[in-house]
Amino acid sequence: MSQYIFETKTEEETRRLANKLALLLRPGEVLTLEGDLGAGKTTFTKGLGAGLGVRRTINSPTFTIVKEYMGEIPLYHMDVYRLEDSEEDIGFDEYFNGEGITVVEWASFIEEFLPEERLEIQIKRIDEHTRNIIFHPIGGHFDSVCKELYS
Numbered sequence: 001m002s003q004y005i006f007e008t009k010t011e012e013e014t015r016r017l018a019n020k021l022a023l024l025l026r027p028g029e030v031l032t033l034e035g036d037l038g039a040g041k042t043t044f045t046k047g048l049g050a051g052l053g054v055r056r057t058i059n060s061p062t063f064t065i066v067k068e069y070m071g072e073i074p075l076y077h078m079d080v081y082r083l084e085d086s087e088e089d090i091g092f093d094e095y096f097n098g099e100g101i102t103v104v105e106w107a108s109f110i111e112e113f114l115p116e117e118r119l120e121i122q123i124k125r126i127d128e129h130t131r132n133i134i135f136h137p138i139g140g141h142f143d144s145v146c147k148e149l150y151s
């Protein structure tokens with residue numbers, strides 16, 4: 001599996017990377033986001049939202065499974081943590097094939113519902129300010145997106 005590794009040194013750099021990624025995405029695309037608490041998942045999602053033209057403040061979707069944000073392209077921010085061990089389908093297809101970009105946290109809990117083509121993103125905390133942001137594109141389209149981002 002190919003991977004693309006970016007290193008950021010500030011919160012701002014993480015936001016900017018996500019913002020740049022957003023400009024390469026199209027409606028109906030799905031990203032998964034993985035990383036420990038404090039790694040920068042919400043920070044990354046904020047940058048992504050900014051790039052999609054979302055104006056409302058983006059927060060962690062702790063108490064709801066999906067938060068929808070209107071933008072030039074809508075953003076669907078999912079945290080499916082509470083669906084662990086449940087086979088429940090909350091209508092994932094509506095989101096995954098919808099008009100927006102979906103970001104899924106704890107995506108491994110809904111593996112069976114994820115679209116085949118997707119961009120898996122892993123954020124690793126290296127030290128207080130350094131993060132490695134690792135992209136695993138699944139499918140040719142996301143491979144092109146990553147190459148574009150890297151250039």
Ligand code: ADP
Pocket residue numbers: 008009010011012013014035036037038039040041042043044060128129130131
């Ligand atoms: P998560 O949603 O993964 O729990 P957050 O995005 O809420 O993480 O928090 C990340 C924290 O790490 C913030 O306090 C942010 O200021 C800090 N931080 C420091 N350096 C970076 C960096 N390079 N990228 C992202 N966040 C960083």
Ligand code: MG
Pocket residue numbers: 041042060
């Ligand atoms: Mg968070």
